[in-house]
Amino acid sequence: METVLIDEKAIAEALSGVNGPDGRTPLTRSGAIAGLTQRDGKVYLSILVDPAGAAKAEPMRQAAEGALRAVAGVASAIVTLTSERAPGAPAPRGHSHAPAAANSAPRPRVPESVAGVRHIMAVASGKGGVGKSTVAANLAIAMAQEGWRVGLLDADVFGPSAPRLFGLTEKPKVEQSFLVPLLAHGVKVISIGLMIEEEAPVVWRGPMVMSAVTQLLREVAWGELDCLVVDMPPGTGDVQLTLAQSAPLAGAIIVSTPQDLALIDARRGIAMFDKVKIPVLGIIENMSYFICPHCQGRSDIFAHGGARHEAEKRGVAFLGEVPLDMEIRESSDSGSPVAAASPDGAHARIFRAIARNVIGQLDAPVQRAAPKILIG
Amino acid sequence: MSEPAPDKKAEPWPTQLRLTDEGRLLTVTFDSGEVLALASRKLRLATPSAEAKRLSPAEREAQIGDRPVRITEIEPVGNYAIRPTFDDGHSTGIFTWAYLAELGRSGK
Numbered sequence A: 001m002e003t004v005l006i007d008e009k010a011i012a013e014a015l016s017g018v019n020g021p022d023g024r025t026p027l028t029r030s031g032a033i034a035g036l037t038q039r040d041g042k043v044y045l046s047i048l049v050d051p052a053g054a055a056k057a058e059p060m061r062q063a064a065e066g067a068l069r070a071v072a073g074v075a076s077a078i079v080t081l082t083s084e085r086a087p088g089a090p091a092p093r094g095h096s097h098a099p100a101a102a103n104s105a106p107r108p109r110v111p112e113s114v115a116g117v118r119h120i121m122a123v124a125s126g127k128g129g130v131g132k133s134t135v136a137a138n139l140a141i142a143m144a145q146e147g148w149r150v151g152l153l154d155a156d157v158f159g160p161s162a163p164r165l166f167g168l169t170e171k172p173k174v175e176q177s178f179l180v181p182l183l184a185h186g187v188k189v190i191s192i193g194l195m196i197e198e199e200a201p202v203v204w205r206g207p208m209v210m211s212a213v214t215q216l217l218r219e220v221a222w223g224e225l226d227c228l229v230v231d232m233p234p235g236t237g238d239v240q241l242t243l244a245q246s247a248p249l250a251g252a253i254i255v256s257t258p259q260d261l262a263l264i265d266a267r268r269g270i271a272m273f274d275k276v277k278i279p280v281l282g283i284i285e286n287m288s289y290f291i292c293p294h295c296q297g298r299s300d301i302f303a304h305g306g307a308r309h310e311a312e313k314r315g316v317a318f319l320g321e322v323p324l325d326m327e328i329r330e331s332s333d334s335g336s337p338v339a340a341a342s343p344d345g346a347h348a349r350i351f352r353a354i355a356r357n358v359i360g361q362l363d364a365p366v367q368r369a370a371p372k373i374l375i376g
Numbered sequence B: 001m002s003e004p005a006p007d008k009k010a011e012p013w014p015t016q017l018r019l020t021d022e023g024r025l026l027t028v029t030f031d032s033g034e035v036l037a038l039a040s041r042k043l044r045l046a047t048p049s050a051e052a053k054r055l056s057p058a059e060r061e062a063q064i065g066d067r068p069v070r071i072t073e074i075e076p077v078g079n080y081a082i083r084p085t086f087d088d089g090h091s092t093g094i095f096t097w098a099y100l101a102e103l104g105r106s107g108k
Helices: A008-016 A058-069 A132-145 A206-218 A238-246 A260-275 A306-314 A326-333 A346-363 B006-010 B040-045 B057-064 B097-105
Strands: A033-039 A042-048 A076-082 A117-124 A150-154 A182-184 A187-191 A225-231 A251-256 A280-286 A318-322 A372-375 B014-020 B025-030 B035-039 B071-077 B081-086
Touching (some): A008 A033, A008 A058, A033 B057, A058 A076, A117 A132, A117 A238, A117 A260, A117 A346, A132 A150, A132 A187, A132 A251, A132 A280, A132 A326, A206 A238, A238 A260, A251 A260, A251 A306, A260 A280, A260 A306, A306 A318, A372 B071, B014 B071, B025 B040, B025 B097, B035 B040, B040 B057, B040 B081, B081 B097
Parallel strands (some): A117 A225, A117 A251, A150 A187, A150 A225, A251 A280, A280 A318, A372 B014
Antiparallel strands (some): A033 A042, A182 A187, B014 B025, B025 B035, B071 B081
């Protein structure tokens, strides 16, 4: 196949002029060459380095590339650093936070912190302002009232509302490099809002947001939970995708108001979850109707029934209607959501019914779980 | 109470992924009963990573050489895919269930 064969002796000679990973021994005698191939004037070399010293090895990598390019007949050279051990070498077992390629024994990886969590469920909306966080908080409380051990992760980095909704002001403690969630209304809560001042803006670029969200997911001592409710930021962007990729989500709930404008975005939300194979457990219609406290007359401010129609059209469950109501708004703002403040009231009953539905779905054996990964 | 959308049953869905032969072979069992064996080398050559998209099949082969390829680690990606780390350090390819099924069925 190789039409142009570069003289291997010339390559070896060139590489002997480059010092290996220890900085003294020439590469060719360092035993660090893990692979050397060539094809049509292109040379590929991989050099074995200690993963801890990968940054320091960069000058060596560049020197090797330069040396190879200078060899007659070499059109291009690509030198890569690898921390893989040669086959047959003993495989040291590090702890699970070691860099990906540091251990050569194949193994699957699951974030430690959610290891004790049975189900992770996202509460999402295509659009902001539909009351997603209020619904997520009430639903989490209602699920806890049903006897489940529930956690709430407020992943809405730019507009964290869990601290206000749950009336939390103290900062979470750190134990053995894990954040300890705060307990309120029977729910373990963690939010970026607990770490920053309420008025302080979060002025972050995408990568920072994503690493913050990943940290909130992985570095929190959730302990044993039946369900971790993730209050997603509105929209279908980076953070949503990161969450969908980094956590084995059992399902998602979409919150929407009944008007067309919100439903268009709810549809996008459903489409996104379809794409990453996360089952949509159902749609909740929030601000579904308004009962006038003075005349008891009913107004469908944002029209009515739109979410139910959408659910039917998409073949997903319709979970319930939550009215636009002063009590829900006031109790949410005061740090004691309606499901906790008046657990026997009409509104709390709506959330309890939704909670029972969701619990039933999560526990149903028809759930398509991610496959087991077995090594060996 | 709730029924999943009708067309989802047709999609390939693995129940088990097993890595054997010191990481050289990945065997995928689907809920349909189908079992597909994929050599790690084949997966490495077919990586859907954007990094590799610019390389021609010949360039990919050249990059890897003739040696057998091993998978050193498999990270689950949500519910829908895996991200294997290969022994040459490559780890940016996300293999969805559908892609694994396609690769497994394409023979060779």
